[in-house]
Amino acid sequence: MQTRVMRIDKTPPTSRQPETEPFDLHREVFSRRWLSQVWRPAPWVVLAVSLAITTFASFVTESEVTEKQRLRFEKQVDHLVQLINSRLKAYRSLLQAGVGFLNASESADRAEWGRFHRSLHIEALYPGIQGYGYAEFVSPESKEAYEASIRAEGFDDFRIYPPGEREIYTAIRYLEPFDWRNQRAFGYDMYSDAVRREAMARARDEGRAMISGPVTLVQETQVDTQTGFLMYLPHYRTGAFLDTVAQRREAILGYVYSPFRMEDLMRGMLAGERNFVAFQVFDSGSGSAEPQTLNPSAAETAMYRSSSDSPVTSREPWFKGQRALEIGGRTWTLEVQSTEAFEAASENYMSLVVFAAGLIDGLLLFMMTLAFLAAREDNRQVTRHLARKTEAERRYRVLLDAIPTGLLAVRADGRVQQANRQACQLLGYSEGELAQMGVEELLPEEYRHQHVAFRQGFLADPRQRLMGRGGDLYALSRGGEKIPVEIGLSPLQTARGMLVLVTIVDIRERRQTQQELHQLMQRLRQKNSEMEQFVYTVSHDLKAPLVTIEGFADKLAEKLNDVLTDQQKHWFGRIQANVKSMNGLLGDLLELSRIIHRDAEVRPLDTGQLVKAAMANLAGAIHKSGARVVVAKEMPTVVGQERLLVQCFQNLIANAIKYQRPGVKPRIEVSASRQEAEVRVAVADNGLGIDPRHHERIFQIFERLDPEGAEGSGVGLAIVKTIMDKHGGRVCLDSVPGEGSTFTLCFAEPPLGGELEP
Amino acid sequence: MSLEILLAEDNPDHAELSCFALQKVFDGCRIIHVSHGEAVLSFLEERAQGEGLPDLLVLDIKMPRMNGYEVLRALKASTDLASLPIIMVTTSSDEGDYRACLRLGASGYLVKPIKAGSLRDCLQALPPPVRAAARERTR
Known part of the structure; x- marks a missing residue:
């Protein structure tokens, strides 16, 4: 009798599959003495009948023998x-x-x-x-x-x-x-x-x-x-x-x-x-x-x-x-x-022999009947057990087939032993057909040879893993279609040797999605590039007439300085101011597109130096506003693009000056700290402050909290955010309206040992 | 003897405005205007063979046929023309552009419209004859 569940039968105790009800066939069949059935009538009937037959047979034998002896006597x-x-x-x-x-x-x-x-x-x-x-x-x-x-x-x-x-x-x-x-x-x-x-x-x-x-x-x-x-x-x-x-x-x-x-x-x-x-x-x-x-x-x-x-x-x-x-x-x-x-001389034991043989036969029959009954009883138990097993197997089968992944059990010699419904559907074979096949037959021709060696390799070092090294894997369906798949391997030790459980995931859809995504990305990149080009071109081309306007306006203003009334001069001033504003806006737009667009050298930078460079660029504005900028003595080193980070600080300081509280001289403090694996550089001011409602908004392009303010393009904080994004960092705002704002640039801490990452 | 300046500018308005600033700084200078990059090179090459180079080249970056960078590189690569002082002019200021220009051998970098003040700011990088020709700040 053979159990066929997974073909793991007669497994030694060490690798026995746990069962809800352990069943030892050998013990069940042979430990039960046939004497256990001695109470049944059947064996006794058999014994009686065989004894009767034996008696009759020996009687007949006796008669025949006697007749022969009589003839001999007559002779x-x-x-x-x-x-x-x-x-x-x-x-x-x-x-x-x-x-x-x-x-x-x-x-x-x-x-x-x-x-x-x-x-x-x-x-x-x-x-x-x-x-x-x-x-x-x-x-x-x-x-x-x-x-x-x-x-x-x-x-x-x-x-x-x-x-x-x-x-x-x-x-x-x-x-x-x-x-x-x-x-x-x-x-x-x-x-x-x-x-x-x-x-x-x-x-x-x-x-x-x-x-x-x-x-x-x-x-x-x-x-x-x-x-x-x-x-x-x-x-x-x-x-x-x-x-x-x-x-x-x-x-x-x-x-x-x-x-x-x-x-x-x-x-x-x-x-x-x-x-x-x-x-x-x-x-x-x-x-x-x-x-x-x-x-x-x-x-x-x-x-x-x-x-x-x-x-x-x-x-x-x-x-x-x-x-x-x-x-x-x-x-x-x-x-x-x-x-x-x-x-x-004619003493004949034939009838006795017949009787003895019959008696032995009868007893043997009796015992055989007992043994048969015992065996039948055992058989019933085995059948019941098998029925339970069959039920378990059925459930197991349902489970197997319910798995959305194709599953093959492959023997060490490469023969397929079992396959679930998904695997059959994917490969286009019935399970019976698959069970006749070697696993290599399920591979495209060009992979078969190397797969044999790969299989040996897996058996030498059996552990759960994905097949292939990131390369594309293909299964060959019955129809000859090469199906892109992802394959997982798990060893399963059995008494008959190792089984390899092979999971097969059809990644055709995934592959298609990936391709679509890739195409989408390509298009997006192209669009982005086009957009940047567009922004660049537009801002540049817009600048050209603006240059003309600015130039001639300045010229006119210069020439008419003695002629114009104050009112007229003011109007001229409005033209020049707007030209300047538009210039700034276009300049920032260009800058933004360049930041996104271009990459410069990445290297370790002393943030103190960066702040000083920014201050130098803003020397005029700082001087004009009478602002005081205090930079902490110990400033950390971060890794990044120098020009962009200078721009960052520059924008933040400019902002702090720009949004100063009326009547309060700007005081700007630059400090640094390390928290949560981040290097944080804070730029704090004592300006107007920003209502928390606007904290998100201000980092968006063209958002300005005071449209009336002459200066600022509304791009400055967007540039800061873009630069920090580009550095894998972030910018945070902490502000109390009427008291001031603190912008914090957070950099991911450079790895220990100072190794640079591009 | 008056200063001779070659102005390369495709936008006539911008050219006129540049002339204002140039004439303001270099009084009585003679300005020769060309409107694309190739013209710059042909003019200079012709001059190099004959009557000699102008004193200064004011070169717009964004130009048809050959842009400013290409002209700049060509000039600096030429033995005859490499000595000509060049001021690069651009519509939109960009630090990257600025550095690139200086690295390629330009003497100055100005954002349009060129103002007399910003022009004077870059005089120091120019050779003494040019510097000497610059009129003192009137105001």
């Missing part, structure tokens, strides 16, 4: 069935090999059978088989002879057992390996046993290998008694017809058979197999209607039970299954269940 079961099936088929083939051997051999004796058996390597290739033997039918008639023939082979104890009279006997003639266990079966009549007989009959009748129901083999002892079964393959007489049951019964000679001890068989079969399943094998009887009663326990007692040490039922397995297996005319039922090994 295991299929594998087991396949294993048993294929093994038993292999044994059947072995038996067929035995039948083939018997058919092929003319005189298959015990030794050959033994060799044949050994050549098969049955125990090595198909472990689990108890024996490989041959049993043959023996009729009651030939029983004695048969027993005798076997005994003749060296088995002295041989006999067919169990003993007893039976319709037919079978005798186990060969049984390999002929070890002690198998020797127990030597001579055993399997046909005497119902279970065996049933299988043997089936094999004989159907002409193929058959399996018996569960039996206890005669090889069994009291130790490690196993359930067993037998597989019989019928051996018929060579060349006999075997198409019908009767033919097969007639042609039957015996059986190549194998006894199996169930556990040995399974152990051999399952060697190398992993014990993922535990199973029991039940014999479900033959496909024929053989009564179960033959072995009542068979239906309930398993022929085989894997992992006998730990009963399979002791725990509840994950999976159970049952398969029926058609083998050798019998149906074996396999009851299979998963083992701990299977379960351990």
